[in-house]
Amino acid sequence: MNAEPIHFWNLSAGYGLLVLPFAILLWTKTPVLGKITVSIVRMTIQLLFVGLYLQVVFKLNNPWLNGLWVLVMIVVADVSILHGAGLSFRQLALPLLIALLVGLTIPLVYFVGVILHGSDLLEARFVIPIGGMILGNCLRANIIGVRKYYQSIRQGQKAFFQQLAEGATLAEATRPCLRLALQEALAPTIAMMATVGLVSLPGMMTGVILGGSDPSVAVMYQIAIMIAIFTGTSITILLAIVLSRKAAFDSYGLLKRRIFR
Amino acid sequence: MNIKVDNLTVCYGQAALFANVRFDVQTGQKICIAGQSGSGKSTLLKALMGLVVPTQGDITIGAESLTEKSVWHLRSKIAYVAQEPDLGEGPVIDRIRRPFGYHANAHLEWDRRAVSDYCCQFRLDEKMLDKDISDLSGGEKQRIAITIALLLRRPILLLDEPFSALDKEIKAIVKKELISDLSRTILFVSHESTLLEIADDTIDLNFTTGAGQ
Known part of the structure; x- marks a missing residue:
């Protein structure tokens, strides 16, 4: 039995959850929005690349x-x-x-x-x-x-x-x-x-x-x-x-x- | 044990803190190092222990030249009391005992009674030995640092303003103890008249080139 897959559109919807922390930071005027946005974009790109690479690595083994x-x-x-x-x-x-x-x-x-x-x-x-x-x-x-x-x-x-x-x-x-x-x-x-x-x-x-x-x-x-x-x-x-x-x-x-x- | 310093220069960056310092200290001499603030008195003491590496010049302790190889051995000939000594953390008695666990001091026997004797002599309450070092006053720390230096029974003592936090009565007692061993060579930095009285001579870092004994 494998893990329940998350589909692309479902994951995209998951980003919607970020509205809450962004709202808190905007409301408290905490000056980290730029940094957080960069970190989230980096995390997404890095993990997508690693996912693709690991697919190959696991397949070749x-x-x-x-x-x-x-x-x-x-x-x-x-x-x-x-x-x-x-x-x-x-x-x-x-x-x-x-x-x-x-x-x-x-x-x-x-x-x-x-x-x-x-x-x-x-x-x-x-x-x-x-x-x-x-x-x-x-x-x-x-x-x-x-x-x-x-x-x-x-x-x-x-x-x-x-x-x-x-x-x-x-x-x-x-x-x-x-x-x-x-x-x-x-x-x-x-x-x-x-x-x-x-x-x-x-x-x-x-x-x-x-x-x-x-x-x-x-x-x-x-x-x-x-x-x-x-x-x-x-x-x-x-x-x-x-x-x-x-x-x-x-x-x-x-x-x-x-x-x- | 005698000390010979020849043509010693210490630079920080491009600027020389002191240059071409020369002096000879014979076994048992008590020498005051004088000079204006920032003239490098404390740095000179550190250089004698290899804690500051000179830009040029030679230091000879006993018959041995101070080099990166001999420094570890030569440090075991010298005891040092720093200005406002930092003894770290933990119980006072553990700190006093710590150097007796070092390989270089394996020949020394831990003498708990000698610690009590120094405490009594230097007007330190023995209960203080169980306190944490951070709870000690500046004067107590100085007396503990002097106690450690004396317990190590080194032939050379380097003292950097060792009396700055002591009261008049204690200064006289400590001075008496310091000079009790006639063969002990002492170099000190101090503005205290109590200590200046014991000086056989003075090395003035304001006029160092070619100066000395």
Whole structure:
């Protein structure tokens, strides 16, 4: 059984719902109408293109093509994280790319290999949606985590210098900032796990239910993806910070100013 | 431990903060660094710990030249008390203990009794050790930073306005403790007469070229 299709004219009618938020923003004179219009147009065009592309990818179901698509998603996430965190692409793109690659591969392989008992990892229906969900959460968490880490070192320069002067290695002196970054970056995922099902029905569960599966099956998928997301997020933040240190600090242990955009 | 600074220049952008600074400090000397506001006194102290990288010139500590390789080792010879020290967050006692967990300080033994002794000496209530650092006053933070510096038993002490938030009585007590070890080399930036009294000599950054001991 497949999800109930939405026809073109029905979806077009769906845009009518936007009258309400637009009316609120006009009434309150909130100056974001231009931005919102651009975002809605972008969302529509991007998703239509992705839909067309994924149709081809799913039809061909070629492991190389699927792998390439995941790699493209990782590169886009890499650029988006550095852009969102206000950090230099030239200095930090490679360490972050490696962090995302490792942080995505471990939970993905575990999810497909162990939880879905040895299904084909690079099969389009697994690797693309599951990889996308893990990566999307890694993106949000890494923007918070990597930005927090480098900003707290810059803003707390006196405390950082004090610790270097007390004999701390770079890892020892930055440990309080690492803790802070992990705490802040993982907070939304931890809150989501604590309230899932009570406040909202999350994406994967909704998708499985709309796809026609029993809610009990959907729950199993949701638990598995939450664990995979939390694992992937934790790994990518830690690796992104640890691997980017070499590029971000000079040999005296001082933060390079040029890593900030 | 002696310090030799030769032809040291620090620039920010195109402008030199100070240029061609030269001086020798012998083991056990107490040296005041003087100069107008913005002349680079604090920056000079930071440069001695590799926290500011000089544009040119050499710094030698003991027999070792300060380089990107030796800096990590040389920092363990120096204790530093910053102007308005930022000690981070968390309980005071944990912050005092933190450097004793660093690899470079593995040879030092954590001595809780010594902390109590310094607290008593510096008129700090021991109950304050369980407080959060953010609840401390400026004077308490300064005394905690000095306590950490003394507990680390480093042969060189760099002090940047360490008495600015202390009252007269405490200044005299801390000064006495600082000079109690005759072999300890001290470089300080201060306008406090209590501390200026201990200076064997002064390095004036307003007249630095070719100046010094």
